[in-house]
Amino acid sequence: YRIVVPVDGSFTSKNAIKYAARLCSQLSTPYQLEIIYAVGLNPPGNSLLSGLDRMNNVEILEDAKVIIADINDYIHELENIVVSYTDPILYTNDQYDCF
DSSP: OEEEEEOOSSHHHHHHHHHHHHHHHTOSSOOEEEEEEEEOOOOOOSSTTHHHHHHHHHHHHHHHHHHHHHHHHHHHHTTTTOOOOOOOEEEEHHHHTOO
């Protein structure tokens, strides 16, 4: 099984992580629990605002790193439920060229 949990750092998304971890702990078959936090960055451009877009992207990425660190801390608190996991990965739209 593959269970995907989208998160945004909210209390509700943390509850979703806990629910998915408990669900996985009850499975007798191999599983993969994926926790995903995605952000959309401003596409590069040639307009007068492109410098502002780049600055906003830096802020967006810094905020995302803080949220991911918080999610990692929360996952560590669930060690009695989660047997193993990989750290959440930050995916951005420029990595996959999708808007």
